Amino acid sequence: MKVRVNGRAVEVPEGAMVSAAVALAGEAAFRRSVTGEARGPLCGMGICFECRVTVDGRAQVRSCQTPCRDGMEVRTDG
Amino acid sequence: MRASYDVAIAGGGIVGTACAEACAAAGLRVLVAEPGPIGGGATAAGMGHVVVMDDSPAQMALTQYSRALWIERIPELPAEVEYLPCGTIWVAADEEEMQECRRKKVVHDAAGVRSEVLDARQLSEAEPHLRAGLAGGLLVHDDSTIYPPCAARWLLERSGAEVVREAAAEIAGGGLRLRSGERISAGVTVNATGAWAPELTPGIEVRKRKGHLAITDRYPGFVRHVLVELGYLKSAHSITADSVAFNAQPRRSGQVLLGSSRQFGAESGAIEAAMLARMLRRCEEYMPELAELTAIRTWTGFRAATPDKLPLIGPTADPRLYLATGHEGLGITTSLATGRLVADLIRGHEPAIPAAPYLPGRKQEAH
Amino acid sequence: MDEFGVVVAGAGPAGLAAARAAAECGAAVAVVDDNPAPGGQIWRGQAVELPRAKVICGARVVAAPAAGRLTLETYDAAFEVGYRALVLATGARERFLPFPGWTLPHVAGAGGLQALVKSGTPIVGKRVVVAGSGPLLVAVADCLRQNGAQVALVAEQADGAAVRRFALALARHPGKLVQAARLRARVRYMTGCWPVAAEPGAVTLRRGGRTWTERCDYLACGFGLVPNTELATLVAGGAEVDELQQTRVAGVYAAGEVTGIGGLELSQVEGEIAGYAAAGRSERARRLFGRRARYARFAQDLERAFQLREELKALATDDTMVCRCEDVRMGRLRPYGGWREAKLQTRCGMGACQGRVCGGALEFVLGWRLESVRPPVFPARVGTLAISPKGLGGEM
Numbered sequence: 001m002k003v004r005v006n007g008r009a010v011e012v013p014e015g016a017m018v019s020a021a022v023a024l025a026g027e028a029a030f031r032r033s034v035t036g037e038a039r040g041p042l043c044g045m046g047i048c049f050e051c052r053v054t055v056d057g058r059a060q061v062r063s064c065q066t067p068c069r070d071g072m073e074v075r076t077d078g
Numbered sequence: 079m080r081a082s083y084d085v086a087i088a089g090g091g092i093v094g095t096a097c098a099e100a101c102a103a104a105g106l107r108v109l110v111a112e113p114g115p116i117g118g119g120a121t122a123a124g125m126g127h128v129v130v131m132d133d134s135p136a137q138m139a140l141t142q143y144s145r146a147l148w149i150e151r152i153p154e155l156p157a158e159v160e161y162l163p164c165g166t167i168w169v170a171a172d173e174e175e176m177q178e179c180r181r182k183k184v185v186h187d188a189a190g191v192r193s194e195v196l197d198a199r200q201l202s203e204a205e206p207h208l209r210a211g212l213a214g215g216l217l218v219h220d221d222s223t224i225y226p227p228c229a230a231r232w233l234l235e236r237s238g239a240e241v242v243r244e245a246a247a248e249i250a251g252g253g254l255r256l257r258s259g260e261r262i263s264a265g266v267t268v269n270a271t272g273a274w275a276p277e278l279t280p281g282i283e284v285r286k287r288k289g290h291l292a293i294t295d296r297y298p299g300f301v302r303h304v305l306v307e308l309g310y311l312k313s314a315h316s317i318t319a320d321s322v323a324f325n326a327q328p329r330r331s332g333q334v335l336l337g338s339s340r341q342f343g344a345e346s347g348a349i350e351a352a353m354l355a356r357m358l359r360r361c362e363e364y365m366p367e368l369a370e371l372t373a374i375r376t377w378t379g380f381r382a383a384t385p386d387k388l389p390l391i392g393p394t395a396d397p398r399l400y401l402a403t404g405h406e407g408l409g410i411t412t413s414l415a416t417g418r419l420v421a422d423l424i425r426g427h428e429p430a431i432p433a434a435p436y437l438p439g440r441k442q443e444a445h
Numbered sequence: 446m447d448e449f450g451v452v453v454a455g456a457g458p459a460g461l462a463a464a465r466a467a468a469e470c471g472a473a474v475a476v477v478d479d480n481p482a483p484g485g486q487i488w489r490g491q492a493v494e495l496p497r498a499k500v501i502c503g504a505r506v507v508a509a510p511a512a513g514r515l516t517l518e519t520y521d522a523a524f525e526v527g528y529r530a531l532v533l534a535t536g537a538r539e540r541f542l543p544f545p546g547w548t549l550p551h552v553a554g555a556g557g558l559q560a561l562v563k564s565g566t567p568i569v570g571k572r573v574v575v576a577g578s579g580p581l582l583v584a585v586a587d588c589l590r591q592n593g594a595q596v597a598l599v600a601e602q603a604d605g606a607a608v609r610r611f612a613l614a615l616a617r618h619p620g621k622l623v624q625a626a627r628l629r630a631r632v633r634y635m636t637g638c639w640p641v642a643a644e645p646g647a648v649t650l651r652r653g654g655r656t657w658t659e660r661c662d663y664l665a666c667g668f669g670l671v672p673n674t675e676l677a678t679l680v681a682g683g684a685e686v687d688e689l690q691q692t693r694v695a696g697v698y699a700a701g702e703v704t705g706i707g708g709l710e711l712s713q714v715e716g717e718i719a720g721y722a723a724a725g726r727s728e729r730a731r732r733l734f735g736r737r738a739r740y741a742r743f744a745q746d747l748e749r750a751f752q753l754r755e756e757l758k759a760l761a762t763d764d765t766m767v768c769r770c771e772d773v774r775m776g777r778l779r780p781y782g783g784w785r786e787a788k789l790q791t792r793c794g795m796g797a798c799q800g801r802v803c804g805g806a807l808e809f810v811l812g813w814r815l816e817s818v819r820p821p822v823f824p825a826r827v828g829t830l831a832i833s834p835k836g837l838g839g840e841m
Contacts, residue, residue, distance in 0.1 A: 012565060013565055015565070016564060016565030017481070017561075017564035017565060019561055019564060019565075019566060020561070020564055020565025020566045020567070021565075023561070023565075023566040023567060024565075024566075024567060028550045028551065029550050030550070033548070033769065033770075033772050034296070034331050034770075034771060034772045035772040037548060037766070037772070038549075038550055039548060039550060039769070040550030040551070040553070041553055041557065041561055042541065042552070042553055042557055042769070042802070043538060043539060043541075043553075043554050043556075043557045043560075043802070044553065044554060044556065044557035044558065044559070044560030044561040044564070045480070045486060045538065045556070045557070045560050046479055046480070047538050047673075047798060047801045047802070048541075048557075048769070048798050048801065048802050049770065049796070049797035049798045049824075050769060052797075058370070059295075059297060060295045060296070060297075060372050064560065064561060064564060065479065065480065065481060065503070066481075066520065067481050114785070115785050115786035115789050115790070116786070116790075117789065118785065118786070118789060122789050158790075158791075227789040227790055228790060231790060292827070292830065293795075294827065295797055295824065331771075336827070349819055349820055351508065351510035351511070351820070351834045352510075352833065352834055354830060355830060355831050355832060355833050355834065356833075358827050358828075358830055358831035359831045359833075361827070361831075362827070362828070362831055368827045368828075369826060369827050369828030369831065370826060370827070370828065371826065371827050372797070372824045372825065372826055372827075373821060373824065373825055373826065373827050373830055374795075374796065374797050374799065374821075374824050375795060375799070375819070375821075376819060376820060376821065376830070377819060
């Protein structure tokens with residue numbers, strides 16, 4: 001299915017999480033910390049909150065626990 | 079055996095540390111007894127609002143004086159105090175509350191407080207996430223927020239006071255006795271233990287008033303000012319019923335701090351799901367999109383409430399035993415003025431504002 | 446339907462075993478899990494046999510508003526469930542230790558990178574260093590290799606002697622021994638070796654007197670496991686259990702890694718015991734005590750072998766980030782004697798992860814233990830917490 005990451009279309013396999021879409025789009029930084037450091041996923045299981053991105057306009061979504069849906073719009077804070 | 083002090087203060091919250099700082103600045107030798115984290119009581123629980131409140135002339139005088147003291151000290155405040163000059167908007171839901179805004183504006187003009195009445199469109203421009211259909215509001219420019227535990231620590235460090243990490247078990251005019259049994263003698267002893275003040279000074283009219291709070295994840299720009307519904311005043315006034323009132327404010331990080339609730343008679347600090355839910359629903363009534371924001375933490379605190387809504391600042395019947403407590407929801411704002419008043423009264427100096435309305439000996443009529 | 450005889454929090458091995466056992470006894474069972482599919486961490490991405498129960502995935506427990514009730518939240522909704530008995534099978538998370546560069550985007554947990562890869566993160570042709578501690582590292586290396594990664598090295602901080610003793614003890618558990626042997630043969634595995642710093646595209650490692658830098662596209666680094674006890678603390682004052690896996694609170698059980706790290710088989714038998722006990726069939730539970738005792742020995746071997754070494758306490762400099770949510774560096778935390786004042790003064794632990802990442806680190810490095818837990822036990826929408834709790838007399 002197709003997902004858009006920061007406006008660019010990315011092809012993702014069935015069952016992939018949004019974290020995979022961001023990685024496939026080549027974005028290393030998912031978010032900026034409170035003092036501006038680039039951050040990416042740490043725990044992969046939804047408890048560290050470092051993988052947060054904006055999904056379909058909703059901010060602070062944990063990408064590693066959110067399945068991709070066709071046509072999803074993802075924005076990182078890189 | 080410790081040497082004697084000029085002032086021994088029981089309580090290391092924002093009020094106790096402000097007293098320490100003011101007394102030390104006046105050349106007095108100060109000791110502070112605090113068993114827990116500095117600024118760990120109501121100081122840590124509250125929203126950190128520095129606000130002018132015109133509930134009564136005496137409250138207006140105290141909050142305005144104290145707010146000015148905070149503003150004077152902006153250049154010295156360390157970064158972790160997070161001073162944010164965001165201003166307050168008192169939100170009017172209907173025409174009756176708009177009248178209240180105009181009334182407040184008159185009071186502010188007379189007192190030299192900068193504020194402006196906002197109509198519905200201006201309110202919406204100032205705060206786009208407030209729901210449609212509100213009547214307007216009153217923007218008070220020079221109000222701000224701070225992060226209180228760091229402010230308390232800053233005040234304590236500035237004071238250079240001796241700090242004892244133990245509770246006072248007993249206080250009297252000549253000093254205090256720590257839990258360990260050690261006696262500290264002092265010229266003046268100050269009870270600044272907030273909601274626990276009656277335990278050290280039995281009979282004073284201070285009651286615990288529990289409040290719930292919540293804080294969200296980071297949503298920069300969601301709220302830009304401290305927002306308070308005018309119904310807050312009805313909530314703060316009520317002596318008996320449990321009440322909630324919409325109160326939202328931004329942190330520098332973009333997190334949204336949410337309140338407020340008031341309960342008498344609750345002794346446990348545990349979160350009460352129904353009370354929290356009621357408070358959050360009240361907030362959603364003013365800002366519906368709050369429902370979608372992630373809440374990270376909730377907590378409670380105990381305000382120290384008095385019958386006439388004014389704090390107890392100054393000597394008791396024993397001129398060497400002072401109270402500095404009963405600040406209800408205005409402890410952060412009025413801490414600096416409280417410190418100055420205490421320091422002035424101890425030295426027999428004329429305070430910058432009349433001290434009579436706050437003296438412990440006054441007759442308190444609940445209103 | 447939102448009322449159940451048994452609710453199981455967690456659909457990993459322990460939770461699924463508990464649900465199966467309880468359903469077998471005829472109880473009306475619901476299993477809830479935050480992950481998008483059942484299986485927990487170890488079976489992420491694999492099909493698992495589902496018990497005869499209502500399985501609700503993508504749902505996290507956020508609060509316990511009254512006895513016998515839980516508030517759950519999903520991506521789009523929030524609701525309460527009622528239970529007569531509760532089994533807490535909330536599993537474990539990795540322990541992360543801070544060291545210079547650990548917050549760089551190419552550094553993830555060991556289980557963390559494995560989970561990300563299982564969820565679709567591309568790893569083909571990427572060079573990975575796996576570091577930290579525990580048998581998980583070997584499993585992760587194997588998984589990454591099978592997915593096309595070039596695993597340059599597995600760096601285990603425990604000394605060779607301890608790891609060899611553990612491998613010998615594995616002889617008691619033949620399945621694990623075979624797995625270990627197979628994995629060891631394919632990957633460069635160094636004991637007594639740990640990361641001292643990460644830089645973009647590389648990691649610096651130490652072993653004995655030698656320090657060197659390895660190129661890597663990813664550093665997958667985790668130092669053992671920490672039980673996810675938050676919900677158990679909120680509901681039952683902790684995850685300590687009796688022989689029937691019951692906590693201090695009657696009707697509330699705990700099973701699996703949340704009660705102590707012990708591996709797959711122990712989790713499953715504990716889950717089964719808890720499931721039978723929760724359904725009121727303790728005689729069935731008792732028949733499993735012997736099996737549990739055998740698997741518990743593995744848990745002890747595990748803990749002994751992979752104890753974290755003292756040197757790891759000194760990896761963080763004053764400048765190293767400790768709280769990633771609030772950007773609090775180690776230098777700001779050291780002056781405090783414990784969590785309470787440090788938290789208030791620095792906001793460490795007050796961020797979105799609610800101390801789950803920095804808590805495990807500071808427990809090891811400074812000996813600080815996080816105290817009580819308040820709701821929401823997991824971040825939840827304001828709207829979810831604004832739901833009037835049922836069973837308390839309705840609207841105020």
